Amino acid sequence: MKALSKKNLLILGGLLLLYAAVLGLIITGIINPFYEITLALICINIILAVSLNLVTGFTGQFSLGHAGFMSIGAYTCAIINMQMNSMAGFLIGLFAGAVLAALVGILIGIPTLRLKGDYLAIATLGMAEIIRVIFLNLEITNGAAGLNGIPRFTNWTWLFIFTAASVVLINNFIRSSQGRACISIREDEIAAESMGINTTKYKVMAFAIGAFFAGIAGALYASYFYFIKPGLFGFLKSIDILVIVVLGGMGSITGSVIAATLLALITTFLQSFTEIRMILYAVVLIVIMIFRPKGLMGTTEITDILRFRFGRKEERIQ
Amino acid sequence: MPLLKVEKLTKSFGGLTAVSNVSIEIEKGELVGLIGPNGAGKTTVFNLLTGVYVPSSGSILFEKETPITGQGDSSSEGSAAGEKTVIELAGMKPYNVTKQGLARTFQNIRLFKDLTVLDNVRIAMHHNIHYGMFTSFLRFNKFYSEEKRMLEEAEQLLKIFNLEDKKNELAKNLPYGEQRHLEIARALATKPSLLLLDEPAAGMNPKETAALTELIKWVRKEFDLTILLIEHDMSLVMKICERIYVLDYGMLIASGKPEEIRSNKRVIEAYLGEENSNA
Amino acid sequence: MDQFMQQMVNGISLGSIYALIALGYTMVYGIIKLINFAHGDVYMIGAYIGFAATTYAQLGFLPALLISMAACAVLGMTIERIAYKPLRGSTRIAVLITAIGVSLFLEYVMMFFVGAEVRSYPVLLSNKVFHLGNVLINTQQIYIVVTAIALMILLQFIVHKTKTGKAMRAVSIDRDAAQLMGIKVDNTISITFAIGSAFAGAAGVLVGIYYNSIDPLMGIMPGLKAFIAAVFGGIGNIPGAMIGGMAIGIMETLVSGYGYSLYRDAVVFAFLILILILKPSGLLGKNIREKV
Numbered sequence: 001m002k003a004l005s006k007k008n009l010l011i012l013g014g015l016l017l018l019y020a021a022v023l024g025l026i027i028t029g030i031i032n033p034f035y036e037i038t039l040a041l042i043c044i045n046i047i048l049a050v051s052l053n054l055v056t057g058f059t060g061q062f063s064l065g066h067a068g069f070m071s072i073g074a075y076t077c078a079i080i081n082m083q084m085n086s087m088a089g090f091l092i093g094l095f096a097g098a099v100l101a102a103l104v105g106i107l108i109g110i111p112t113l114r115l116k117g118d119y120l121a122i123a124t125l126g127m128a129e130i131i132r133v134i135f136l137n138l139e140i141t142n143g144a145a146g147l148n149g150i151p152r153f154t155n156w157t158w159l160f161i162f163t164a165a166s167v168v169l170i171n172n173f174i175r176s177s178q179g180r181a182c183i184s185i186r187e188d189e190i191a192a193e194s195m196g197i198n199t200t201k202y203k204v205m206a207f208a209i210g211a212f213f214a215g216i217a218g219a220l221y222a223s224y225f226y227f228i229k230p231g232l233f234g235f236l237k238s239i240d241i242l243v244i245v246v247l248g249g250m251g252s253i254t255g256s257v258i259a260a261t262l263l264a265l266i267t268t269f270l271q272s273f274t275e276i277r278m279i280l281y282a283v284v285l286i287v288i289m290i291f292r293p294k295g296l297m298g299t300t301e302i303t304d305i306l307r308f309r310f311g312r313k314e315e316r317i318q
Numbered sequence: 319m320p321l322l323k324v325e326k327l328t329k330s331f332g333g334l335t336a337v338s339n340v341s342i343e344i345e346k347g348e349l350v351g352l353i354g355p356n357g358a359g360k361t362t363v364f365n366l367l368t369g370v371y372v373p374s375s376g377s378i379l380f381e382k383e384t385p386i387t388g389q390g391d392s393s394s395e396g397s398a399a400g401e402k403t404v405i406e407l408a409g410m411k412p413y414n415v416t417k418q419g420l421a422r423t424f425q426n427i428r429l430f431k432d433l434t435v436l437d438n439v440r441i442a443m444h445h446n447i448h449y450g451m452f453t454s455f456l457r458f459n460k461f462y463s464e465e466k467r468m469l470e471e472a473e474q475l476l477k478i479f480n481l482e483d484k485k486n487e488l489a490k491n492l493p494y495g496e497q498r499h500l501e502i503a504r505a506l507a508t509k510p511s512l513l514l515l516d517e518p519a520a521g522m523n524p525k526e527t528a529a530l531t532e533l534i535k536w537v538r539k540e541f542d543l544t545i546l547l548i549e550h551d552m553s554l555v556m557k558i559c560e561r562i563y564v565l566d567y568g569m570l571i572a573s574g575k576p577e578e579i580r581s582n583k584r585v586i587e588a589y590l591g592e593e594n595s596n597a
Numbered sequence: 598m599d600q601f602m603q604q605m606v607n608g609i610s611l612g613s614i615y616a617l618i619a620l621g622y623t624m625v626y627g628i629i630k631l632i633n634f635a636h637g638d639v640y641m642i643g644a645y646i647g648f649a650a651t652t653y654a655q656l657g658f659l660p661a662l663l664i665s666m667a668a669c670a671v672l673g674m675t676i677e678r679i680a681y682k683p684l685r686g687s688t689r690i691a692v693l694i695t696a697i698g699v700s701l702f703l704e705y706v707m708m709f710f711v712g713a714e715v716r717s718y719p720v721l722l723s724n725k726v727f728h729l730g731n732v733l734i735n736t737q738q739i740y741i742v743v744t745a746i747a748l749m750i751l752l753q754f755i756v757h758k759t760k761t762g763k764a765m766r767a768v769s770i771d772r773d774a775a776q777l778m779g780i781k782v783d784n785t786i787s788i789t790f791a792i793g794s795a796f797a798g799a800a801g802v803l804v805g806i807y808y809n810s811i812d813p814l815m816g817i818m819p820g821l822k823a824f825i826a827a828v829f830g831g832i833g834n835i836p837g838a839m840i841g842g843m844a845i846g847i848m849e850t851l852v853s854g855y856g857y858s859l860y861r862d863a864v865v866f867a868f869l870i871l872i873l874i875l876k877p878s879g880l881l882g883k884n885i886r887e888k889v
Contacts (some may be wrong), residue, residue: 111874118632118693122824123873126866129821133863148772169455176461177440177447187430194368194424194510196416196445205451235817239697246694259394278705285698290683293691299432301402302339 017158036156038268040224043159044217047166047262049244050253051213052169055240057181057250057299059206060185060186061113062121065133066214066241071233072104073097073215074222075141078150080095081223085273087259090153090223096163102132105211109204129239135230146229147222154223162220166213182206186251243281247288248295251280255297319404320357321346321544322367322512325365327376328410329366336362338568339376344512346381349538349545351559353552353579355588359568360548364516367546368422369412376561378407382418383511404440404576421510423501425517425548431490435481438489439472470474472507478540479503479533499533507542513537515547519554527551531558556580564588599731605847610738610807612743612846615801618823619830619838620752621673621793625743627769627833628789630689632874635676638703639794642690643669643801644811645711651719658721658806662744665802666795674787682783700820707813713810718805720780741803748799749839755792756835765789769833818862821856822849825869840880 022039025031031039052066073094080093137142171181181202184192193199222228248259255315263281270277288295328335333525337359352360365371367378382405405416421442429452430438447468476482479499484492489500498518505513515570518529518534531554538545549555555562556576564572564579566588572579579585618640625633643665650661680699682734689804756762764785767775777780804813825846830837845865852861860865872879 033811062693102729112870113874117689119828119873119877120631121693122821122828125821126825126869129866130863133860137859172457173451173454175448177465178443178451178454179443180437181444183433183437184444185432186431188428190370190412190425191428191430192441193412194370194416194422194428195442195504196413197441198411198413239701242694243698263835275705275709277702279709281701282698282702282705286680286702288694289691289695289698290680293687 003284006098010189015069015164019157019164022160023156033194035268038264039156040220041267042198042219042261042264043163044224045241046151046163046203046257046265047220048241049215049260050170050250051210051217052241053211053248053250054174054182054243055206057245057256058174058186059182059203061203061207063124063207063210064235064242065108065124065126065128065131066078067215067233067235067237068124069101069105070218070221070237071128071135071228071230073102073212073218074216074228074233075135075147075218076100077219078147078228079140081151081153081250082149084149086286090151092246094216094219095198095224097219098212101215101218102208105173105208106204109156110200113203113207117227124197125235125238126268128233132234135233141230144230146227146231148227150222150226150228152223152226154220156290159220159224159253162216165199166216167253167257170209170213175255177299178205179218183251199238218232229309238281240281243285246295249297249299250295251299252297252301254302254313255295260301262268320344321348321381322546323379323424324367325377325379327363327366328374328376329371330374331360331467335574337366340565340570342563342570344544344546346511346544347358347542349534349558349560350546351555351562351576352546352565353550353555353562358565360565361516363565364422364514364548364566367407367415367417367514368420369410370408371457373408374410380405380407380418380420409566413445416510418508419511419568421505421508421512422514423498423505423516423518425520427490427497427501429497429501429504432488434486435476435489435492436472436485437468437473438500438504439507440569441470442504443468446509451458452541465558474558475503478537487557494521494539495530498522498530502537506537510543512544513545515545515549517550519549519551524553526537530554534558600854601851602730602732604850605670606732606734606738607854608847609695609843610741610846610849611850612843614800614803614807615823615826615841615846616794616839617745618746618819618841619802619826619836619842620749621797622824623827623830623832623835623838624748624765624789624793626827628658629681629685629692630826631681631692631696633689633793633870634693634702634820635699636793636824637816639669639673639676639702639816640671640797640801640819641811641813641816642703642707643794643798644805644815645664645801647805648716648718648803648811651721658673658740662799662802663722667798669798669801670683670791670795673790673797676848677787677790677795682786700773700816704813704816711813713813715810717842718809718811721806723870724770737807741807744803748796750797751784752792752835761785761788787833822865825872828869828877829872830881831879834881837879837881 009202022031026036047067052063055061055063059267076096076097077093080096081089083089084092108127112120112127113125136144140180141147181197184195184197185199185202189199244259244263247263248255266280267277320343322342322344324340325565327337327340329337331530340363352363362371366373391526405418407418430441431509447464451466453461473482473485474483481500489497489517492500500520504513518528535546536557537543539559547559559576561574562576562579563570564585571583571584571588618636621636622633625631625636646668648662650656650664676699677792679691680695684695720774722736722740723736726733756765764780765788767778768782768785772782777824809812822845823842826841827838829842829844830839848868849861849865852858
């Protein structure tokens with residue numbers, strides 16, 4: 001096993017191919033500006049869903065406040081980028097936003113992650129609401145009207161880089177010893193603690209990492225749509241992200257990616273029918289919970305399925 | 319100083335005193351049994367020793383031997399290899415207790431059911447890994463070397479318990495007996511010097527119990543362990559334990575060698591009382 | 598001091614409404630351990646039914662209140678049958694997500710049919726104002742508090758003096774044991790939803806009268822705050838929910854009254870987090886530990 005193994009090169013090649021293909025479609029105009037917005041939404045939703053999945057799907061800590069961290073990233077990046085109107089300003093803003101979101105995540109996580117299940121859900125919801133109210137009242141964030149005219153430095157290249165990096169990094173984390181420690185908390189907190197896992201530490205770690213990437217997603221959002229206001233990051237946005245994670249499967253990275261893409265497409269097609277879209281979301285949530293509570297993918301990944309098929313063939317050859 | 323010295327351990331929940339003034343001493347290398355009728359407070363003692371509960375009063379002193387191979391372990395700073403330090407476990411968090419060298423199994427099997435056999439063992443090894451969060455993210459070479467070491471150690475451990483072939487199966491799909499074995503393997507993966515077994519033979523038939531008895535004896539020798547065992551099955555306890563403590567209504571009523579316990583009047587009364595109330 | 602007393606009067610009126618909603622949360626949580634996120638939306642629908650009854654059918658306060666309560670009771674039972682009952686025995690998180698789904702469903706179905714715009718209630722009760730020293734109390738406030746108290750007394754009667762109430766208490770303590778004792782658990786849960794939802798419906802009508810404006814998303818915030826009230830009082834505990842509702846109502850009006858109205862919601866949520874951390878069992882609740 002080495003960093004430059006055949007498998008990793010294959011993944012890298014695939015990613016480059018995907019990037020080039022989409023870039024080609026954009027240049028040739030097959031993906032027109034209208035669909036480019038969908039593309040941006042897909043990328044941002046993927047980052048949000050994968051990062052929430054780390055917290056909720058893998059570590060088992062039910063959070064209803066992910067939009068709060070997204071808003072910290074969005075506002076931080078927007079404010080810095082508006083002061084420093086350059087590419088450097090955008091990148092500094094993005095990282096500052098992500099780091100700040102992670103710090104707030106740690107600050108919030110230490111007291112609230114002692115709570116379990118639905119109590120934690122409500123506490124995180126409350127935290128996100130508090131963050132929203134603060135943005136609503138600060139002068140620098142321009143209150144309810146929000147910030148307009150944020151410089152737009154985000155394009156397909158940046159979206160792709162950050163999305164791919166987020167997915168790969170979070171995936172690496174989950175498939176490490178720390179990741180297993182997080183998963184053990186989801187499985188049985190008391191047993192995990194008895195096996196030497198500092199559960200508080202890893203819950204807070206997962207929460208902070210989730211917040212970090214949600215901050216990146218928020219920064220990309222602010223930079224791409226050049227307008228943000230507190231109302232965009234309310235309770236409903238957190239639910240939006242949760243729907244993706246639940247639909248894709250709590251504990252499946254590829255599930256989150258698929259669901260994020262699917263839902264962004266649905267959103268685009270139903271853009272002028274907000275109510276219908278939300279009713280559809282609601283019905284999907286209920287039906288999934290009743291008939292397939294594990295979501296589309298459960299805890300398995302696309303790669304597991306492929307490997308399973310492949311492995312069978314191998315056996316047959318032998 | 320014995321390996322474990324419990325002094326006047328007391329735990330009350332509100333008005334109810336579940337464990338009262340219990341003192342236990344275990345020498346290194348011993349295999350000691352803790353018995354008593356249902357509800358006597360045996361599992362509560364385990365939960366106190368392992369940090370799940372904080373004692374109301376009393377102390378739990380544990381002599382920790384810094385492992386010779388131990389390196390970079392932050393909790394053993396300043397102590398040379400092989401050196402012995404006495405640690406107060408009362409009030410310590412469970413994960414920290416485990417780090418000091420106590421490991422346990424649970425009465426009602428608490429495996430990570432939806433994870434593989436291998437992952438169950440690797441999770442227990444987590445506190446012995448030597449790479450951090452950023453290595454996990456970026457997969458530096460340290461990540462690969464440590465993961466390899468962990469995998470090898472885990473496989474070796476599973477081999478001992480005849481679970482190597484099933485390493486990729488989900489823990490919940492193992493037959494009951496193997497689940498009990500996996501729990502012991504998982505506890506051993508934390509590299510304990512004192513192993514606490516909570517009713518390891520519960521739900522087993524006599525044949526399985528006999529096999530388990532052999533396994534416990536063997537594991538103790540192989541891993542140079544000290545074992546404290548809670549058991550309901552008297553035949554198992556009498557067969558393998560060198561010394562026995564008897565608990566009733568949260569208090570120690572007797573202690574001594576198996577033959578002494580067998581003929582102890584108070585012990586017989588406690589168990590007979592239970593049988594009467596069961597009938 | 599007058600200012601303070603005035604805010605107390607306003608706070609108690611608002612608090613009565615929160616208390617009515619909180620009762621539904623606490624009863625449902627007590628019996629199936631579910632935070633019924635859709636409860637705030639049942640309250641919203643209650644407000645709309647009251648609106649329809651008074652505006653289109655030209656009914657008075659009391660008939661509108663009763664119709665709304667009855668309709669919400671049916672709605673509550675229906676929700677439970679369709680969405681929650683199939684999930685008995687699944688994880689609490691699954692049921693919670695379902696409840697969020699039901700909540701979104703009710704909100705946007707209403708938005709689809711009645712539109713997103715705010716509607717105003719017709720004037721049902723006189724606006725007569727009484728002066729107690731320098732403190733003003735209007736008829737609406739009196740109606741709200743009296744209705745709320747009457748309903749709470751009724752609830753206490755149902756829970757403690759009737760067979761149904763006994764069944765509810767039994768199921769909430771141990772569902773399996775209750776089943777073995779011949780209690781019809783499913784029916785009892787249905788009745789609990791019916792009563793809780795009827796109370797939410799009443800609260801909806803009262804709020805429509807008090808604030809004179811309703812919209813499809815009006816249930817989210819009061820729903821959350823009523824939940825906070827229930828947690829504060831000790832979730833699952835009926836007198837706790839009443840005390841909690843009052844406390845949250847008074848806290849909110851005091852914060853607004855002293856000029857921090859923009860931070861009102863943040864203060865309430867901060868309060869929630871404090872309770873959850875310091876005393877998660879609430880004022881009157883019991884602490885339960887997981888057995889190892």
